[in-house]
Amino acid sequence: MQIIPVLDILNGVVVRGVAGNRQQYRPIRSTLVNSVDPSVILKAIQREFGLTEFYVADLDSIQGRMLNRCRVAELTQHTDSLTVDRGVRCASDVEELLELDVSRVVVALETLADILTASQLIEEFGAEKLVASIDMKSGVPLIANPNWQDASALEIARQLMDVGFDQFVVLDLTSVGAHGGISTLPLCRNLKLQSPACRMITGGGIRGIEDLQEAQSAGIDAVLIASALHDERLTADELQTFS
Secondary structure (H helix, E strand, O other): OEEEEEEEEEOOEEEEOOOOOHHHOEEOOOOOOOOOOHHHHHHHHHHHHOOOEEEEEEHHHHOOOOOOHHHHHHHHOOOOEEEEEOOOOOHHHHHHHHHOOOOEEEEEOOOOOOHHHHHHHHHHHOHHHEEEEEEEEOOEEOOOOHHHOOOOHHHHHHHHHHOOOOEEEEEEHHHOOOOOOOOOHHHHHHHHHHOOOOEEEEEOOOOOHHHHHHHHHOOOOEEEEOHHHHOOOOOHHHHOOOO
């Protein structure tokens, strides 16, 4: 199981996510480094934990503002693999990130117009470059597509599987930064039963090594982590038990 650090970027700096309430996000305070610069924080995490794959949520772009293009471009120069959620709405959003040498682009329910758009993105860019994000708040899918108004997260994920997605991020924003454990494991187990070969990524609420061990036992392929790295709730030695 891989460990993937998360950088939430808002107004060009790294912020701490709190239960998906973005108006409450503030510049991060980390025990690793006294900085909010994304590249400085990325390098500090690399030094401390030896991790080489990173995940970026560009909250400015997700909320309809400009992509932090220079920040993303700089980050790709300092890591082996970068997955970015910029709130994809169309093919040009994906194309711009791939031109910046981003490894994988997140296609999130929060901004995905419909299943036809999802299918077209798979056809144009291929499943290896795209990650579907099943975004929820208190278990309810966060959707842009009105046709999914009454659909469960599991039903939506099945539709995305049917059009070719085989990499998934499953996140309940209510759990992010709340230190209550990973609430999405039951859904992840169900998705793994539907498609055992799919790459399953989750996170949110990680308190310590026990939550990571539980995720590994559930068959999770990778876990997204942010605050637990900055608050000394996980050590480099503990993380080295995962690969």
